[in-house]
Each structure stands twice: as C-alpha cells, then as structure tokens.
Amino acid sequence: MAEDSGILGPADYRNYQSGRWSNRIHQTYCLMHTYQTVRFVKDKHIQWASCNHKEMTLMEALCALDDLVDESDPDVDVPNSFHAYQTAEEIRKDHPDKDWLHLVGLIHDAGKILALWGEPQWSVVGDSYPVGCRFQNSIVYRDSTFTENPDQKDPRYNSLCGIYEPNCGLDKVLMSWGHDEYMYNVLRVNKCKIPEEGLYMIRFHSFYPWHTSGDYMHLCNSKDLRMLEWVKEFNKFDLYTKYQKLPDIKQLQPYYQSLIDKYCPGKLRW
Ligand SMILES: O[C@H]1[C@H](O)[C@@H](O)[C@H](O)[C@@H](O)[C@H]1O
Ligand SMILES: [Fe+2]
Numbered sequence: 001m002a003e004d005s006g007i008l009g010p011a012d013y014r015n016y017q018s019g020r021w022s023n024r025i026h027q028t029y030c031l032m033h034t035y036q037t038v039r040f041v042k043d044k045h046i047q048w049a050s051c052n053h054k055e056m057t058l059m060e061a062l063c064a065l066d067d068l069v070d071e072s073d074p075d076v077d078v079p080n081s082f083h084a085y086q087t088a089e090e091i092r093k094d095h096p097d098k099d100w101l102h103l104v105g106l107i108h109d110a111g112k113i114l115a116l117w118g119e120p121q122w123s124v125v126g127d128s129y130p131v132g133c134r135f136q137n138s139i140v141y142r143d144s145t146f147t148e149n150p151d152q153k154d155p156r157y158n159s160l161c162g163i164y165e166p167n168c169g170l171d172k173v174l175m176s177w178g179h180d181e182y183m184y185n186v187l188r189v190n191k192c193k194i195p196e197e198g199l200y201m202i203r204f205h206s207f208y209p210w211h212t213s214g215d216y217m218h219l220c221n222s223k224d225l226r227m228l229e230w231v232k233e234f235n236k237f238d239l240y241t242k243y244q245k246l247p248d249i250k251q252l253q254p255y256y257q258s259l260i261d262k263y264c265p266g267k268l269r270w
C-alpha cells in the first residue's frame with residue numbers, strides 16, 4: 001500500500017517487478033495464466049452464473065471481505081473491505097451528485113467473496129483479459145506465465161481474434177474468470193437498479209490491458225468505446241485511493257446502507 005495518505009501518482013502504483021510481495025503476486029498470476037482456459041471459464045460460468053450458492057445482503061458480503069487479503073495486489077495489504085470504502089469515499093467527493101457511482105465504488109470488488117467459498121485466488125482476483133484469442137503483451141507478466149497454458153498452442157484460440165468476430169463487442173467476449181464478471185452477474189440476476197454505466201464499470205474494471213494499455217480495441221464495438229470513458233474515470237478512484245489511511249467504516253455504514261436500500265435492497269442471490 002502506498003505510504004502517503006494523499007492521492008499519489010501513477011508511478012507509485014502497480015509495481016509488479018520489485019515490490020515487497022512480487023514473488024507472491026507472480027505466483028498468483030502464474031497459476032491464473034496457466035489454468036484459465038476457454039474450458040475453465042465456461043465451467044465457471046456454469047458453476048456460478050445461476051447464483052444459487054447462497055442468499056445474503058450486499059452489506060453482509062462487504063463485511064465478509066474483512067477476511068480477504070488480495071494476493072494479486074501490489075498496493076493493498078489490508079482486508080478488502082477497507083478498499084471498498086476508500087474507493088467509494090473518493091468518488092463521493094468528486095461526484096457528489098451521482099449516488100449510484102458511490103455505490104459502484106463500494107461494491108465493485110464484492111465478487112471477491114468467491115475466494116471465501118473455495119475458489120482459489122487465481123480465479124477471483126487480479127487483472128482480467130480475454131480468453132479464446134491471442135494473449136496480448138500488455139497482460140501483466142505476459143512473458144513468463146503463459147508457457148503452460150494449453151490454449152496458447154491451440155490454433156482455434158491463438159490468432160489475433162481467435163473465436164471472435166472483429167469488433168463483436170466485449171459483451172460477447174469471454175473474459176478470464178474473476179470477481180468482475182461474477183459481481184456483474186450477481187447484480188443482473190438480482191435485477192439491481194444500478195445504471196448501465198455502473199454495471200459496465202464493475203464488469204470491466206480489472207481489464208487493464210484494455211482500459212489502461214489500449215489493447216484489444218479490435219474486439220470492441222462503439223458501445224465499448226463510449227463506456228471506456230466511464231471505466232477510465234472509475235479506475236482513477238479504484239487505483240489511486242489505495243493508501244495507508246484507513247476509513248472509519250462504522251461511521252460511514254449508514255450512508256452506504258441507504259444506497260444499498262435504494263438500488264440493491266434485501267437479500268440477494270449469490
Ligand atoms: O490486484 C488487483 C485487484 O485484484 C483488483 O481488485 C483488480 O480489479 C485489479 O485489476 C488487480 O490488479
Ligand atoms: Fe477489482
């Protein structure tokens with residue numbers, strides 16, 4: 001986690017080469033990049049998409065993240081629940097009128113609850129990227145972690161577009177399985193009333209090869225390009241609020257509970 005309590009600059013974040021935990025992070029990505037294949041991702045959709053694992057409120061899910069430290073993140077070494085409030089509170093300062101966006105900040109990582117239900121971290125956390133087509137160089141540790149991935153040698157999957165039509169739109173693309181797609185799914189299945197932009201931000205916030213490196217544009221349609229602006233705006237808060245000063249969660253809870261009651265009330269199916 002960055003040393004200061006102010007919002008720091010890009011150079012202070014996402015150091016995958018020489019940070020304190022880079023061995024652990026590299027190991028997590030090694031497993032992810034070895035085992036996340038088209039088959040694996042399809043199986044995870046089948047396993048989790050119908051959301052019949054559990055019923056719980058969003059607030060209960062957020063509290064459960066007290067028990068989760070993300071092993072892929074060079075900038076966070078505290079439980080994920082703090083990151084939820086840090087992100088939400090900075091959004092609230094810059095976009096006071098968009099209460100749904102505060103809520104998006106709060107819940108964008110709640111899908112990491114999968115890691116408390118037996119999913120290994122390599123299928124929950126970390127950056128996401130498309131499977132079923134060539135893995136691009138902008139993926140973290142691209143050079144050293146894909147060598148054992150069978151899809152890489154499969155001619156169906158290793159061309160530039162692979163199984164996709166050019167500009168088919170990200171909605172049709174199978175992303176590596178993780179907390180983004182899962183949470184998007186939970187919100188849809190439960191018919192939460194978060195605006196489309198918000199759902200989109202949640203679904204693609206970990207797709208750094210796209211929103212930060214500008215890769216995979218050949219799979220995007222015009223809607224994706226419109227939404228990209230929102231995803232980038234969201235990313236400022238997701239990334240640059242990972243600092244040491246921790247929020248007082250108890251004091252903030254009533255406000256966020258009111259947003260949950262407005263947009264995603266009651267018990268949700270997970
Ligand atoms: O390590 C982090 C973390 O897991 C985030 O939740 C995810 O959204 C980022 O893309 C990733 O780099
Ligand atoms: Fe995330």
Ligand SMILES: [Fe+2]
Pocket residue numbers: 083087108109238
């Ligand atoms: Fe996050």
